[in-house]
Amino acid sequence: MASWISFLFFAGLAVGCALISLFHRSVVHSAFALLGTLMGVAGLYLMLGADYLAVTQVLIYAGGILVLILFGLMLTPGDPTELRLARVLGGIALIGGGGALFLFKMSGASRWHAAPPDQLAPPDPTVTRIGLELLRQDRFLLPFELASVILLAALVGSVFIARRRVQRDGGAA
Amino acid sequence: MLTDPVTAAAPAPPQGNLWTDLMHGVFPDGMPWWMVAVLGAAVAFAAVMLFVTVIAMFSIWLERKVAGHIQVRLGPMRVGGWHGWAQSVADGVKLLLKEDVVVTGADRLLFKLAPALVLGTALAMFVALPFAPGLQIADVDLGVFFLISISSITTIGVIMAGWGSNNKWSVYGAMREAAQVASYEIPLGLSLMPPVIYYGSLSLRTATDMQAGWLGLHWYVFDPLHFWIAIPSFVLFFVAALAETKRAPFDLAESESELVAGFHTEYSGIRFSFFFLEEYAAMFVMSAVGAALWFGGWNFPGVTQMPEGALRDFLCVVVFTVKSMLLVFVMMWVRWTLPRIRIDQVMTLGYKYLTPLSLILVFAAAVLEYFLALAPSVLP
Numbered sequence: 001m002a003s004w005i006s007f008l009f010f011a012g013l014a015v016g017c018a019l020i021s022l023f024h025r026s027v028v029h030s031a032f033a034l035l036g037t038l039m040g041v042a043g044l045y046l047m048l049g050a051d052y053l054a055v056t057q058v059l060i061y062a063g064g065i066l067v068l069i070l071f072g073l074m075l076t077p078g079d080p081t082e083l084r085l086a087r088v089l090g091g092i093a094l095i096g097g098g099g100a101l102f103l104f105k106m107s108g109a110s111r112w113h114a115a116p117p118d119q120l121a122p123p124d125p126t127v128t129r130i131g132l133e134l135l136r137q138d139r140f141l142l143p144f145e146l147a148s149v150i151l152l153a154a155l156v157g158s159v160f161i162a163r164r165r166v167q168r169d170g171g172a173a
Numbered sequence: 174m175l176t177d178p179v180t181a182a183a184p185a186p187p188q189g190n191l192w193t194d195l196m197h198g199v200f201p202d203g204m205p206w207w208m209v210a211v212l213g214a215a216v217a218f219a220a221v222m223l224f225v226t227v228i229a230m231f232s233i234w235l236e237r238k239v240a241g242h243i244q245v246r247l248g249p250m251r252v253g254g255w256h257g258w259a260q261s262v263a264d265g266v267k268l269l270l271k272e273d274v275v276v277t278g279a280d281r282l283l284f285k286l287a288p289a290l291v292l293g294t295a296l297a298m299f300v301a302l303p304f305a306p307g308l309q310i311a312d313v314d315l316g317v318f319f320l321i322s323i324s325s326i327t328t329i330g331v332i333m334a335g336w337g338s339n340n341k342w343s344v345y346g347a348m349r350e351a352a353q354v355a356s357y358e359i360p361l362g363l364s365l366m367p368p369v370i371y372y373g374s375l376s377l378r379t380a381t382d383m384q385a386g387w388l389g390l391h392w393y394v395f396d397p398l399h400f401w402i403a404i405p406s407f408v409l410f411f412v413a414a415l416a417e418t419k420r421a422p423f424d425l426a427e428s429e430s431e432l433v434a435g436f437h438t439e440y441s442g443i444r445f446s447f448f449f450l451e452e453y454a455a456m457f458v459m460s461a462v463g464a465a466l467w468f469g470g471w472n473f474p475g476v477t478q479m480p481e482g483a484l485r486d487f488l489c490v491v492v493f494t495v496k497s498m499l500l501v502f503v504m505m506w507v508r509w510t511l512p513r514i515r516i517d518q519v520m521t522l523g524y525k526y527l528t529p530l531s532l533i534l535v536f537a538a539a540v541l542e543y544f545l546a547l548a549p550s551v552l553p
Contacts, residue, residue: 002206028336032283035329055315055322063325063358067351070332074348125314127375 006047014040022091031069038062052126217310221299229453230261232498236505243509271442276338279439283337288440288447291330295454297323302461303378305471305489306481316377317365320462321358324417324455328354334448335436346435349425349516353416356523357423361413363531367406367538368393368466377462381470389477392469402541406534407467409527411503414459416523418452421508425516453501460500461493468496 017036024030038061045054134144196204204212234249237260241248253259275284298320301313313319328351335347371393372380384392394403416423427435437448464470471477471489479485514522 002210029283032329032333035326051315052318055319059318059322059325063322063328064355067325067328067332067355070329070336071348071351071355074332074336074344127315127318 003047006043010040010043010047012040013037014044019091022094023088028070028073031066031073034066034069035062038066049124050126052130217300218296221296221310225296225299225450225454225457228457228494228498229450230265232453232456232501232505233264233449234258234261235498235502236508239502239505240509243506265446268442268446273442273444274439276340276439278339280337280339283333284439285337285444287330287334287337288444290333291327291451292447292454294323294326294330295451295458298455298458301377302458303381303465303470304493305486307483307486308490309378312376312378315375316380317369317375317462317466319375320458321362321365324458325354325358327451327455331436334440338436338439340439342432342434343436343438346425346427346432346438350419350436352516353419353423353425353519353523356520357413357416357527360409360523360527360531361417363528363535364406364409364413365462365466366531366535367402370535370538370542371396371399371403372466377465377470380466381472384469385472385477388474389469389472390474392472393467398545399538399541402534402538403467406531406538407463409531409534410463410467411500412522413527413531414463415504415507416519418455418459418504420452420456420504422511422514423519424508424513425519456501456504457497460504461497463500464493464496470496 014037017033017040021030021033021037024033038057042054042057042062045051045057133139135141234257238248238256249257249260251257252263275281300310301316301319303309303312331350332347335343335345335350338344368380369375372383374380380393387395394400394407396403415421419427425435427437432438437445440448471493473492476485476488476492479488
């Protein structure tokens with residue numbers, strides 16, 4: 001019962017805020033509504049026992065990417081005259097199409113072997129297990145290290161693109 | 174695992190006292206689960222809110238006294254009699270009674286939501302703080318990580334406040350805040366890594382328990398093999414924490430000489446006081462993390478050895494709070510000593526100095542831990 005209420009709360013938060021961010025006229029409001037969606041999804045992760053994933057979700061998406069999105073929005077002039085109908089129709093098409101695709105793919109994909117939450121053991125903290133899995137040679141060590149190399153390359157590349165070329169005489173070109 | 178209010182219900186009280194008899198009379202089948210959940214949440218919220226309010230009021234009074242004495246004046250002296258102790262109470266009453274102004278051009282929804290979001294995140298951080306062995310709302314296994322991720326949401330509240338105010342100074346302040354916090358999250362997180370590597374856990378509770386040796390003085394900064402990493406990493410953490418909590422010399426988000434008051438220019442009354450509460454709550458939380466990871470948490474000679482019980486818990490809370498408040502005092506000391514730095518200096522310090530230094534420290538801590546693990550029997 002408790003988990004059912006929590007699920008409804010988090011799922012409602014995620015879906016409701018997602019709808020707001022799709023259909024709100026102001027793009028800044030849409031971005032702020034995304035916060036609710038991200039927190040709702042984090043709550044759902046938490047309920048599934050994925051505490052590390054939930055906290056990472058909040059840190060990376062809410063604390064990092066959303067701030068970046070807001071940052072970008074505030075540096076961009078808004079367009080309040082945008083046609084609303086187009087967005088509504090586009091949103092409905094996106095939701096409908098995505099939902100149909102999801103149901104189509106998922107209906108046969110999973111065996112849905114779920115037990116009532118009351119019969120499950122309380123989930124363990126996951127951070128130790130994730131850490132060990134990531135550093136085991138026969139598990140995820142190679143993808144983990146590859147990801148770090150790719151991220152480093154992306155960092156160096158972005159610095160190279162963003163840097164200001166300074167001439168000999170000190171002026172910026 | 175973050176707390177599920179039902180499973181985290183209070184342990185059964187001892188049998189046969191007045192309280193249990195009363196509860197048994199009212200709820201013969203035990204309290205319904207939803208009541209446990211609601212009551213638990215309400216009690217935790219009330220306790221945190223009360224604690225934050227008291228700490229904030231004390232800190233604001235202390236800040237004024239510290240500022241006064243550093244500037245060779247006395248600070249508040251009149252309200253309440255002894256050294257103006259009631260100044261914060263008077264200010265609080267004034268703030269509560271002031272008109273709650275919402276500017277005409279403001280985005281009403283965001284304007285009203287922002288203070289709640291900002292204060293809410295500050296309160297949420299108290300969940301993981303280990304005040305005493307028997308007094309921690311939830312022993313979050315991800316302790317430090319959880320705190321960092323929650324504190325990063327504060328930025329969104331600040332941007333919301335700045336944008337909702339529909340005032341260019343507010344937006345400027347919010348933008349500065351966003352840039353600054355996003356930059357300093359990296360050194361903050363990295364500077365927390367050396368202690369995490371040392372303890373082998375992210376939980377603040379585990380960290381505190383592991384510093385109980387030497388009669389309660391085996392703090393991370395005193396460990397003979399680790400102090401050379403502990404002390405610099407604490408300094409880095411402290412600088413990054415100052416930036417995260419928007420304290421001087423990093424208070425560019427509200428630099429009054431350029432931006433009036435930054436993101437909370439347009440706020441008044443109770444909503445303004447929310448921002449103030451958040452600032453002092455965040456200072457306390459950051460200091461408490463520092464106290465728990467580097468300075469032994471509640472451990473102190475005489476307190477650590479006591480038998481478990483309410484008295485020990487009380488003394489632990491006192492020790493932990495005093496340690497945290499000492500660090501808060503250092504934050505105030507820094508604020509009234511150093512001038513505010515420019516925004517480009519803020520960015521230079523964060524990216525060119527703090528981040529590489531903290532990376533070096535993480536590397537050093539990992540190497541040290543590796544070699545200590547190789548030779549566990551040789552070393553003390």
